Amino acid sequence: MVAAMMSRALRNRSISSFSALVSRFISTLVLAEHEGGLVKPSSLSAVEAAGVVCKEKSISVLLAGSGPRLQEAASHAASCHPLISQVLVAEADILKHPLAEAWAKLIQLVQQKDGYSYIMAASSSFGKNILPRAAALLDVSPVTDVVEISEPRLFVRPIYAGNALCTVRYTGSDPCMMTIRSTSFPISSISNDSKAGAAPISQVDLSTFSEETLGKSRWLKLASQDSERPDLGNAHVVVTGGRGLKSADNFKLLEKLAEKLGAAVGATRAAVDAGFVPNELQVGQTGKIVAPDLYIAFGVSGAIQHLAGMRDSKVIVAVNKDADAPIFQVADYGLVADLFDVLPEMLEKLPEK
Numbered sequence: 001m002v003a004a005m006m007s008r009a010l011r012n013r014s015i016s017s018f019s020a021l022v023s024r025f026i027s028t029l030v031l032a033e034h035e036g037g038l039v040k041p042s043s044l045s046a047v048e049a050a051g052v053v054c055k056e057k058s059i060s061v062l063l064a065g066s067g068p069r070l071q072e073a074a075s076h077a078a079s080c081h082p083l084i085s086q087v088l089v090a091e092a093d094i095l096k097h098p099l100a101e102a103w104a105k106l107i108q109l110v111q112q113k114d115g116y117s118y119i120m121a122a123s124s125s126f127g128k129n130i131l132p133r134a135a136a137l138l139d140v141s142p143v144t145d146v147v148e149i150s151e152p153r154l155f156v157r158p159i160y161a162g163n164a165l166c167t168v169r170y171t172g173s174d175p176c177m178m179t180i181r182s183t184s185f186p187i188s189s190i191s192n193d194s195k196a197g198a199a200p201i202s203q204v205d206l207s208t209f210s211e212e213t214l215g216k217s218r219w220l221k222l223a224s225q226d227s228e229r230p231d232l233g234n235a236h237v238v239v240t241g242g243r244g245l246k247s248a249d250n251f252k253l254l255e256k257l258a259e260k261l262g263a264a265v266g267a268t269r270a271a272v273d274a275g276f277v278p279n280e281l282q283v284g285q286t287g288k289i290v291a292p293d294l295y296i297a298f299g300v301s302g303a304i305q306h307l308a309g310m311r312d313s314k315v316i317v318a319v320n321k322d323a324d325a326p327i328f329q330v331a332d333y334g335l336v337a338d339l340f341d342v343l344p345e346m347l348e349k350l351p352e353k
């Protein structure tokens with residue numbers, strides 16, 4: 001239909017009406033992750049990014065899964081952000097878990113039907129797993145880790161572990177697919193009023209979606225730590241431990257400090273490789289990207305691969321007994337001291353949460 005309207009506009013040789021049509025039909029699909037009946041904040045950051053390219057209100061959010069939590073998440077998506085104009089819900093048992101093969105096929109299906117100009121997701125393990133596969137199915141090249149949208153098809157993304165920024169112009173065909181760094185697109189306009197301006201919710205027709213086409217991956221289990229602490233990717237305060245903590249037991253000191261500060265716990269890859277903490281706590285180039293208001297690093301040397309994941313933090317505090325440790329080059333406040341003196345003293349002097 002879009003193509004037909006465009007050719008009609010061209011026939012009339014009306015350049016202005018043609019550009020009006022083009023801009024009118026820019027539409028964006030945001031692939032959203034949900035948990036506990038709520039859309040994750042990182043996906044709402046992807047909606048913010050979509051708002052930069054899609055000034056008019058034509059942002060659809062795609063949610064998939066099964067069960068009552070999916071419907072709750074759909075209601076949340078419909079009312080939580082003023083830029084969302086439509087919520088698409090794909091409910092099926094094969095979509096219950098975020099298996100990339102199934103989700104990639106789902107995106108292909110939705111794109112073939114609705115023809116979006118942009119498809120976006122947060123640069124989380126969820127988005128990074130699914131979006132490139134969907135891009136391959138749609139025969140386009142994705143742009144990953146976008147930190148700035150300068151023009152509708154001109155993006156800035158970090159390269160060399162965040163040591164340089166690269167400007168990329170997307171010249172491929174639609175859809176332009178990208179993952180965005182949620183720390184670079186803070187959520188500005190969240191609505192807490194569940195009734196206000198609710199976007200319509202529609203079900204995706206999955207009648208042509210067959211299990212045989214979904215590849216060989218199978219969901220086994222979710223291994224994650226049950227914790228009341230905030231999510232590492234969205235926490236306002238992060239306390240991170242490095243190899244200097246020396247053992248898993250000593251990380252418990254850091255956990256106590258995190259409880260007092262209402263913080264998330266992070267770790268370097270060296271601490272993860274040494275088995276002090278699980279992999280999901282790793283911050284850095286091959287871990288999570290964080291940009292909290294306050295980042296406190298204990299016994300972290302400051303290797304570039306670690307800095308790649310935390311250098312955008314608003315205030316960085318480092319405690320290290322080596323005055324020449326590179327972490328001090330990015331720290332706003334540095335303390336050259338033994339962390340085993342500093343941590344107990346902080347725990348003693350800080351009030352309970």
Ligand SMILES: Cc1cc2nc3c(=O)[nH]c(=O)nc-3n(C[C@H](O)[C@H](O)[C@H](O)COP(=O)(O)OP(=O)(O)OC[C@H]3O[C@@H](n4cnc5c(N)ncnc54)[C@H](O)[C@@H]3O)c2cc1C
Pocket residue numbers: 241242243244245267268269270271282283284285286287288298299300301302303304305306309319320321322325337338339340
């Ligand atoms: C491809 C690639 C990807 C990588 N990705 C990541 C990544 O995502 N994240 C990441 O973190 N790393 C990553 N790394 C590893 C990275 O290069 C470093 O090896 C790692 O970050 C070092 O961790 P660390 O600072 O804990 O350990 P170390 O470099 O060993 O530093 C320990 C620090 O603790 C200090 N210390 C020791 N005892 C005390 C004490 N009692 N009190 C105070 N200070 C003390 C020491 O002075 C030292 O500075 C990656 C490497 C590669 C090659």
